[in-house]
Amino acid sequence: MNYWLLLADPKSYSFDDLEKDQRTVWNGIVGSVAQKHMRTMKKGDTTLVYHTAPDKRVIGAAKVVFGPYPDPEDKEGKLVVVDIEPIQRLRNPVPLTALKENRKLAGMTFLRIQRIAVSPLTKGEFGEIVKMGQ
Numbered sequence: 001m002n003y004w005l006l007l008a009d010p011k012s013y014s015f016d017d018l019e020k021d022q023r024t025v026w027n028g029i030v031g032s033v034a035q036k037h038m039r040t041m042k043k044g045d046t047t048l049v050y051h052t053a054p055d056k057r058v059i060g061a062a063k064v065v066f067g068p069y070p071d072p073e074d075k076e077g078k079l080v081v082v083d084i085e086p087i088q089r090l091r092n093p094v095p096l097t098a099l100k101e102n103r104k105l106a107g108m109t110f111l112r113i114q115r116i117a118v119s120p121l122t123k124g125e126f127g128e129i130v131k132m133g134q
Contacts, residue, residue, distance in 0.1 A: 005048050006050065006117070007052055007118070018084070023065065023084070027071055029118060031115075034116050034118040034119075035079060037116075038067075038081070039080055048129055048130075058093060061088050062086050063085055066083035067081060093133065094133045105128060107122075
């Protein structure tokens with residue numbers, strides 16, 4: 001199993017929306033590095049959902065339940081998507097400042113390159129963020 005951080009614009013699609021829908025196609029990811037990561041996702045992988053501005057915090061966990069598969073809206077056939085379902089909202093969303101201050105997360109890809117919409121997490125990073133959100 002792999003672990004991921006997914007960036008979400010809360011004005012377009014928030015963790016609240018995911019909880020309400022109970023399943024969604026994670027689409028709209030066009031960056032080449034993020035797409036590379038999406039292509040390696042597998043059913044059962046676990047993700048954390050991070051709300052971008054204005055929230056700038058990790059909101060909750062979700063799991064990949066299907067994919068990757070070709071994005072049905074991509075006419076060029078270059079993009080992939082995955083389906084995700086919510087697992088659990090963090091009791092205390094973890095703000096970006098707390099992620100940056102935690103030495104155990106110093107190597108986290110997202111903290112080095114914050115513009116990647118999908119970035120890998122180690123099992124330890126995932127666990128540390130979840131612990132911070134309890």
